Amino acid sequence: MGTSGSRSTRRLRLAIIGSVGVPGRYGGFETLVENLATLAPGLAPDMELTIYCSARAYPQRAASFHGAKLRYLPLNANGAQSIPYDILSLAWAVLSRVDVVLVLGVSGAVAIPLFRRLGGARIVTNVDGIEWKREKWRGLSRWILRLSERLAARHSHAVIADNDHIAAHIRESYGVDCETIAYGGDHALAPEADPARLADLPAGYALSICRIEPENNVRMILEAFAQRPGVPLVLIGNWAASDYGRALRDRFGTLRHLFLLDPIYDLGQLKAIREQARFYVHGHSAGGTNPSLVEAMQFHEDILAFDCGFNRATTENGALFFQNCDDLGALIDALRAGTRGCGAGAMKEIADRRYAWSVVAQQYFRLVRRMWDEKRAGITSGPQKGYPRRADGIEKE
Structure with a gap:
């Protein structure tokens, strides 16, 4: 205009x-x-x-x-x-x-x-x-x-x-x-990658970044990976902020293939960790377009996301979805075997277009x-009644 x-x-x-x-x-x-x-x-x-x-x-x-x-x-x-x-x-x-x-x-x-x-x-x-x-x-x-x-x-x-x-x-x-x-989410790409935190992490790990809250299905994620010692997981979150987080860290933190890290705010260190991850796991079940998910879409070809309307809308139904621990475990196994995966470049294409x-x-x-x-x-009315319009001009189906 x-x-x-x-x-x-x-x-x-x-x-x-x-x-x-x-x-x-x-x-x-x-x-x-x-x-x-x-x-x-x-x-x-x-x-x-x-x-x-x-x-x-x-x-x-x-x-x-x-x-x-x-x-x-x-x-x-x-x-x-x-x-x-x-x-x-x-x-x-x-x-x-x-x-x-x-x-x-x-x-x-x-x-x-x-x-x-x-x-x-x-x-x-x-x-x-x-x-x-x-x-x-x-x-x-x-x-x-x-x-x-x-x-x-x-x-x-x-x-x-x-x-x-x-x-x-x-x-x-x-x-x-x-x-x-x-x-x-493209601000996550801006800094130079800082590999300072990579020395203590194994090759080929899965990654998840979230607040340690029940609605983010942290226990479900940990239980699925606990059963698969051949697939390391790096999960970054505020473990010490609640009884829920402390209890999960006490229970799962002793497993040698699970790396339960405290929050990392340095974007350069986060960029290096994201770049080295094999795939990303997103357990959020509430909210909307979650910042950690749109940031992950900038980096990861394969994203495993909890099956809810928010995550389906964000990824345009292109992620791999799970509803429980067994679903998640099956997706992890399929990724390891090479029998499942998101479309090559699909998450990045959506991120570049929308995020x-x-x-x-x-x-x-x-x-x-x-x-x-x-x-x-001099127009005094509020939001119009009817169907919502997307700001990019695309009508919602």
Whole structure:
């Protein structure tokens, strides 16, 4: 979409709230925000970005990042403080008279109806995964999360899902349109590979990277590999963060072909580990377009993924899918025997087409410009009723 004459005199003011901030350290939203800010000067020179950050996470608080203004709140972005953090960020952004607010997540969605009416800003919300369905949420917490999702879907001017499976849920649950914009994964290719961690790892290992939580089917993965001492596994995650993780490490960590590593945040070291892996195992059963999966698709020809709608949508049904330990074991055996495998280059082709940050950023900026055009035209409606549209223009079947 070209820029109009009025845009040459004033840049579109875009605020981004709901992340920890930039530079990103570890997390899907933080990586998204960092890439939007980095790519904006080239892809969206007509936009002026302001990013709201947690002061708790940044002792040294820069005023800007790649031209984007940074604003800090004295709260944590995650945990119990995420709700007031998001609400105050939204209030600050709207009262600063920005044109469009990109809200990441639904923690502060209870305030969206109010600030939609008080301010003139267009509110675009990325609803993230279907958070209330996660096993860790019960009772009142689950009810609040589901209410937040409903408020975000019904009162935002536009809604974004990162996965067609989530977009279908938004359509069917709330009767509103929903843009599908995924995450990028090609940032994992950018650094030079650092082989520092490879010396202690065997040849031909399988790889998995995840948070150590039941919904990521970590026990299932470990049990399948425990029965196959000839197939080494490297599983990177936060084992010490929960009783669940500590118990699994105590039980399986003594097996010599299982390498249960603590989190690795250095992208160069991760790149080297990914490049040497024989195949990748993805056990996530909840969420949406999972960052670890789209990153893996940049590297691995063969991906074994838990069989759920999210993972099928992300891989366009091209991965090898399992539902239980026996299924996974059979796939491992078939890969070893050379009788199964993903299509050569299929995962990489999908990743290049859908999960490159330049593609993702263009989709976000296109939507933001459309919101501004609607605002200036005096269009006041929210998400349209009907089937969700993908931001790349491809209709969902």
